[in-house]
Amino acid sequence: MVVGVVLGGGDRDLATEHLEELALLADTDGMEVVGSLMQARSRAEPATLLGRGKVAELAELAQKERVQWLLFDEELTPTQQKNLEKQAKVQVMDRTGLILDIFAMRARTKEAKTQVELAQLEYMLPRLTGLWTHFSRQKGGIGLRGGEGESQLEIDRRIVKTRIAALKRELAQISKQHDIRKQSHGGFFRVALVGYTNAGKSSLLNSLTRAGVLAENRLFATLDATTRLWALSEGRQALLTDTVGFIRKLPHQLVASFRSTLSEAAEADLLLHVVDLSHPAWPEQIDETRRVLTEIGAGDVPEIVVFNKVDRAEAQAALEGALADEPGALAVSAATGINLQALREVVEAQIAGPPREELLALDAARPEAVSLIYRRARVVSHEQVDGVVHMKVQGSPGELASLVATLRELGALLAERPA
Ligand SMILES: Nc1nc2c(ncn2[C@@H]2O[C@H](COP(=O)(O)OP(=O)(O)OP(=O)(O)O)[C@@H](O)[C@H]2O)c(=O)[nH]1
Ligand SMILES: [Mg+2]
CATH class of the missing domain: 3.30.70.1710 (BMC (bacterial microcompartment) domain)
Incomplete structure (x- = not known):
């Protein structure tokens, strides 16, 4: 069951949209969403986020619907999470935890797996308490005999910290190898596809270069950067890189641990900022993407906004206003090929560019x-x-x-x- 909270007279429609996205995330994580609940409050209850009555209501609903997880769109403090689990008698996860879980499930390469594990442990560390037993259960051997006392907790913390240090060393090693590989881009002009998750970045890479990478209607289909040669006119070529998608409240632990993968965007000569124009929240998705780009040091890289999925009626309806909002933007369809030739020409002009x-x-x-x-x-x-x-x-x-x-x-x- 997904739960949203509107605090201090916040925007209810926006909160509903965020809750829908949370349900989509849950679906991506292989869960079945059986219901949603939204509460407006003047301010958060420090101990449980929601009020006592609402928590009791949640507990009852959860039991009736045989709910296994309560998913909160709002970020929970470790204490709130613990208290909610205790009072609602069901496991509780927030958006951050869910995104981390999806990344863990989707990670394929050694690098992605290492990055995700690091982010997960950073997230888990402050949540390691006597009551948070997921870790001990997962790792089996840690809780030797029942007692989840202070010393046990300290042992767990030490194990996690040691592992974090080891993972950081491993990542430093991997990123050194990356640097060596990156130097061999042979002086090509580098273009990176960036954007909100599910915008169609991988589909564009496929249509433009016949790359054959995975593109699907799931969030975070791509976790690793893929680079292909992109044939432009007159035998010229550029490098086109597909990158991991962004999302609202992308966990900062992930941004930190995915730094080397995300650096593909910061080091590009040009960003193609892909936007799903058929999505009702496309303006917010643009803002969120730009926020993350700034956070990873790619804020100054020249950007061309590419409105994608214009073959869909919803996108057509938004098209005129969108193009007026984003001067220099281009409308394309990775699926049907509309305007892909124009996109090529715009990129070529950018490469030639004014001196x-x-x-x-x-x-x-x-x-x-x-x-x-x-x-x-x-x-x-x-x-x-x-x-x-x-x-x-x-x-x-x-x-x-x-x-x-x-x-x-x-x-x-x-x-x-x-x-
Ligand atoms: N109708 C339509 N669907 C598209 C278009 N481009 C992509 N899609 C669909 O949108 C979904 C997401 O496409 P992806 O290419 O995987 O998106 P992405 O940006 O790589 O997503 P992540 O890797 O998850 O960040 C897929 O189901 C695609 O088939 C398009 O131009 N038109
Ligand atoms: Mg992708």
Whole structure:
């Protein structure tokens, strides 16, 4: 059963929409939603979020409907969660816990699995109390004899902390290997597909590059970044990367542990921000996506909004207003191919783009890098101070991006910033 709380005269329609999304998350996690309940309160009850009467009502409903989980859209403190479980006599999880569970279920690669486990343990650590027995049950061996006393708790905490440290080391190792792999992007212009979960990012990657990645009507179908070569006109190519989708209240533990996967967006030359225009909450989904992009350091990467699923009637109805709201946006359908050629052209124009200027600092002991710059961009100024060559260069965004990438690969670049 899904439960929502509207606090202090908040927007009820919005809360209903969030509750519907929570039900969709539950479905993705393999649960069957048997009912939903919404309560308006002036403020949260510190101990139980809801009032005593409402909790009793929930307990009764849960028993009648043989509910196994109460899912709260509101974030619960560890204490609230414990108290609710005790009083409603049924397991309680909040949106964060549910999202973590889905990620755990969907993780396939070693990296994704490590990232999810880290996020789960970070989430679990403050919730490890005598009453929170899921962990002891899961790991079997920990609770040796019944007593869930103070010392047992401390042992559990220590085990979790040790594991967290080990996972962090493992991830650091994996991300080092990533860095090596990333350097070999060969100076290609890099485009990343970003957006709310289920917007159609993987479908677009498939339609544009015949990638054959999994696309389905489930939340978080994609947990790993997939990169494919994207053939543009006149034999030119760019790299197109599919990324993990975002959602409202994406757990900060996940954002932190998925940093290396999410960095694909921060390091791209261009973001295609895919939006499901047939979804009633598309404006909020745009805001949420931009919020996460800022959080992961991708806020400054140029973005093209791509309204997807325009083959659907709901999207058609919203189209005119949406295009007026988001100047520069494009409406496409990954499913039917509408406007995909136009999307290609817009990206090509972006690669060619109006000329930009960059300031580059290079090691003066690398003259071959300096001459490379003269061959690949227009040099506006050039001076040398204390063994460092400072150059101001001009070129299209695509040219500059691939030039900078090449200089990095050569190990000759000391610093770089827009002029
Ligand atoms: N009608 C229609 N459906 C589409 C279109 N593009 C994608 N879909 C459907 O939308 C659902 C989600 O598509 P995905 O490509 O998996 O979405 P995603 O953004 O990769 O989602 P996550 O990986 O979960 O973040 C699938 O059922 C697709 O078939 C489209 O242009 N039109
Ligand atoms: Mg996907």
